[in-house]
Amino acid sequence: MVFKRFVEIGRVAYVSFGPHAGKLVAIVDVIDQNRALVDGPCTGVKRQAMPFKCMQLTDYVIKVPHSARQKFVRRAWEKAQVNEKWSESSWAKKIEARQKRAKMSDFDRYKVMKAKRMRNKIIKHEVKKLQKEAAKK
Incomplete structure (x- = not known):
């Protein structure tokens, strides 16, 4: 099986732990081999550096240039309908079921x-x- 989820500008990632756990972010810039500059304009995550260990890469990629501004990222996010696609995915449904079971x-x-x-x-x-x-x- 060939690996297809690469760290790239515009890759949408799921934050698995930390203060923003459970939210989606878009990679805006790669800082070094351990961290990326991320932005979650539609999920309430402010632009910040985040380690790759905190993120899980998804299949979704939005088309944004290198170091794009938040307004541009938001437009691309809404155009790609990332939130709708995510809510329909089996990954999101499993997380929702797990949370429902825990409550x-x-x-x-x-x-x-x-x-x-x-x-x-x-x-x-x-x-x-x-x-x-x-x-x-």
Whole structure:
């Protein structure tokens, strides 16, 4: 499998930890091998230097020139519809599901357990019914 997510100007990254964890940023300039100048005009992240260890590169790239101003980055971000594409991605959906699961109360976990139990009971009943029909033939 060929690696396709390179650090480049305009690459959108997900901030995995730190004060801006869970937000998207665009790489505006590469400072050195460990840090990049990032900007998140539509996610509330001010322009700042951020280590690559804090970021996970996404598949999305916006078309911006080297050291573009925030206004230009915002326009390119909205034109590329990064927020819409991100919210539709399986990565974002997994993160949202994980957060929803973490916020569940004890009673919510109990309701989920009962629903799973009921679902498994129905599936088991249908499988047995199909096995009986297959055995008759």
